[in-house]
Amino acid sequence: MKITNLRLYMVQPRWLFLKVETDEGICGWGEPVIEGRAESVKACVEEMRTYLIGSDPRRIEDIWQVLYRGGFYRGGPILSSAISGIEQALWDIKGKYYNMPVYEFLGGTCRENIDVYCWIGGDRPSDVGMEAKRQEDLGFKAIKMNATEEMAYIDSFAKVDAVCERVAAIRESCGKYFGIAVDFHGRVHKSMAKILVQELNQFHLMFIEEPVLCENYEALREIARYTASPIATGERLFTRWDFKKIFEQGVVDIIQPDLSHAGGILECRKISAMAEAYDMAVAPHCPLGPIALASCLQMDACTPNAFIQEQSLGIHYNQGSDLLDYLAEPKVFEYQNGVVQIPSKPGLGIEINETYVEKMAKAGHDWKNPVWRNNDGTVAEW
Numbered sequence: 258m259k260i261t262n263l264r265l266y267m268v269q270p271r272w273l274f275l276k277v278e279t280d281e282g283i284c285g286w287g288e289p290v291i292e293g294r295a296e297s298v299k300a301c302v303e304e305m306r307t308y309l310i311g312s313d314p315r316r317i318e319d320i321w322q323v324l325y326r327g328g329f330y331r332g333g334p335i336l337s338s339a340i341s342g343i344e345q346a347l348w349d350i351k352g353k354y355y356n357m358p359v360y361e362f363l364g365g366t367c368r369e370n371i372d373v374y375c376w377i378g379g380d381r382p383s384d385v386g387m388e389a390k391r392q393e394d395l396g397f398k399a400i401k402m403n404a405t406e407e408m409a410y411i412d413s414f415a416k417v418d419a420v421c422e423r424v425a426a427i428r429e430s431c432g433k434y435f436g437i438a439v440d441f442h443g444r445v446h447k448s449m450a451k452i453l454v455q456e457l458n459q460f461h462l463m464f465i466e467e468p469v470l471c472e473n474y475e476a477l478r479e480i481a482r483y484t485a486s487p488i489a490t491g492e493r494l495f496t497r498w499d500f501k502k503i504f505e506q507g508v509v510d511i512i513q514p515d516l517s518h519a520g521g522i523l524e525c526r527k528i529s530a531m532a533e534a535y536d537m538a539v540a541p542h543c544p545l546g547p548i549a550l551a552s553c554l555q556m557d558a559c560t561p562n563a564f565i566q567e568q569s570l571g572i573h574y575n576q577g578s579d580l581l582d583y584l585a586e587p588k589v590f591e592y593q594n595g596v597v598q599i600p601s602k603p604g605l606g607i608e609i610n611e612t613y614v615e616k617m618a619k620a621g622h623d624w625k626n627p628v629w630r631n632n633d634g635t636v637a638e639w
Contacts, residue, residue: 258283258354260309265299268617269578271624272546273299274609277346279314285349286609288517288548289342291334293625301339309343314350317523325496325520337495337520344521345552345605352604359605360558363526370596371557372565374399374438376544376572378423381406386426389435398595399436399463399565400427403444404453407629407637410446417453424460436463436565443470443493444638447480454484462486463565464511464540467493470638477508489513492542496520497528504535513567515542517549522556529560539563544572547584551605558599566597578617585610 262278273290289298308323324340325331348359360366377388377400389400404420420439427437439462445453450468457465464487469476471493481488487510494500496519503509512532514525529539539562541553550568557563568590570580581587585608589600600606629637 258313258315258350260312260314263302263306263309265302266614266618267295267299267621268546268583268614269620269622269624271295271622273342274546274548274583274614275302275342275346276609276611277309277314277343277350279350281354283350283353285314285346285351285353285604286548286607287342287344287346287349287521288546288552289339289345290517290545291338292544294335295622295624297335298338298342301335302343305339305343314347315354317344317347317351320344320347321521321524332495332498334493334495334518338518341515341517341519341521341524342548344523345516345548348522348552348555349604356603358558358599358601358603359522359552359555360599363523363556363559366558366599367561368558368599370598371554371563372398372595373568373592373597374401374436374565374595375568375570376401378402382423385423386430389427389437390430393431393435396592396594399438401438401440401466401567402427404439404441405444407631408445408449409631409633409635409637410448412449414452417449417456420453421456421460424457424462428460433461438463438466438489440466441468442638443467445469447473447476450476450480451483454480454486458485464489466490466513474503474506478506481508487511487538489540491515492518494519496524497531500528500531504531504537507535509537511538511540511564513540513542515545515549516552516556517545518542522552526556526560529556529562533562537562540565541567543567544569547580547590547607548605548609550580550590551600551607554597554599555605568592568597583610583614583617584608 264276266274273295275287466489489511491513
C-alpha cells in the first residue's frame with residue numbers, strides 16, 4: 258500500500274483537516290493545526306508531501322522519524338502540529354486496513370469510557386454560576402473556565418477577588434464536589450499567580466491549568482508551595498523532549514499533551530507512559546475538532562493514568578460550526594452522565610461527512626486569537 262495524495266481543508270471555526278489517500282482506496286483523516294496559525298501548518302504539511310507520496314502508510318514510526326529528524330531543525334508548534342495530523346491520518350489508515358481500532362495496536366483498552374469536561378465562560382468569564390449549573394443538569398460532572406482577563410506583572414487585588422467570586426458562584430450553584438478546573442491560560446505572572454492560587458484553595462479545585470507560561474516552568478516549584486490544588490500544564494509543549502524537563506522537575510501533577518500539537522497519538526502515548534513513571538496524571542488538551550478528539554479517545558483507551566478528557570462541544574471559539582457538524586454519525590460522541598464511550602470502529606472510530614467538509618472548506622477561515630493590552634497600553638498575555 259502506498260500514499261498517493263494529501264488533501265487539506267481549512268474549515269470553521271478554526272480547524273484544518275487532512276485527508277491522506279492510498280492506492281488501495283483506504284483513506285485516513287488527521288487534524289494538523291495550531292490555533293491561529295492554520296495556514297502555516299497547512300504550508301508545512303504541503304512541504305512534507307515529497308516525504309509521504311509513495312510511502313507505505315503502515316510504517317508509522319519510520320515516517321514519523323523521517324518527518325521529525327529528516328529536516329535537521331525540529332520541534333516547535335508548526336512542525337510538530339503538521340507531524341501530529343499526518344500521524345493521526347496514518348493510524349486511521351492502518352486501523353481500517355487491519356479492521357481494528359487504533360487502541361488495539363497500542364496494547365488494547367484498559368477502560369470502557371472516560372470522564373469529559375466542558376468549557377464555560379468564554380475569554381472574559383461572566384455568569385459562570387448559572388452556566389455551570391446548566392452543564393451539571395446536562396449530566397456533566399466537571400467544567401473548566403478561564404480564570405481572569407488581562408493581568409499585569411503586579412495587578413490589583415480586585416482582579417483576584419473577581420476570580421474568587423466567579424468560582425464561588427459555581428460552588429454555590431453546583432455543590433461541594435462538582436469538578437472545577439481553573440485555567441490561568443498563561444495570562445498570570447509568577448507574582449500574581451502565587452496570590453491567586455492561595456486564594457483559590459478554599460474551593461478545592463479539580464486542577465489549576467497553566468498557572469504561568471510553560472517557558473516559565475521554573476516558577477512552578479515556588480507556586481506549588483502556595484496551592485493545595487493539582488497543577489496542570491503541557492498544551493504548549495511539543496514532543497517528549499519538551500516534556501522531559503517537566504518530569505525531571507517533579508512539581509506538576511497533571512500533564513496535558515495535545516494530540517494535534519505534541520507529535521500525534523503514539524508520541525503522546527509515549528509521553529503519557531513517561532508521566533506514569535513519575536506518578537503524574539494525564540488530561541489531554543483538546544479544544545479542537547472531531548478528528549483530534551477521536552485521536553485523544555484512542556489514546557485514552559489504553560492509557561491508565563488518563564483521568565479526564567477535554568472536548569470542545571459548545572466552546573466559545575466554535576462560531577460557524579461545532580464539534581459534531583463534521584461527523585456522519587454524531588452519536589459516536591454522545592455524552593451521558595459526564596462520560597463518553599471509546600469509539601470501537603476501525604481506525605479512529607469516526608466517519609467524516611466529506612460533503613460538509615468540502616462545503617465548509619470553500620468558505621475557509623482566518624481565525625486569530627485577540628491581542629490584549631493592559632491599561633497602560635503594553636501587550637498582555639491572552
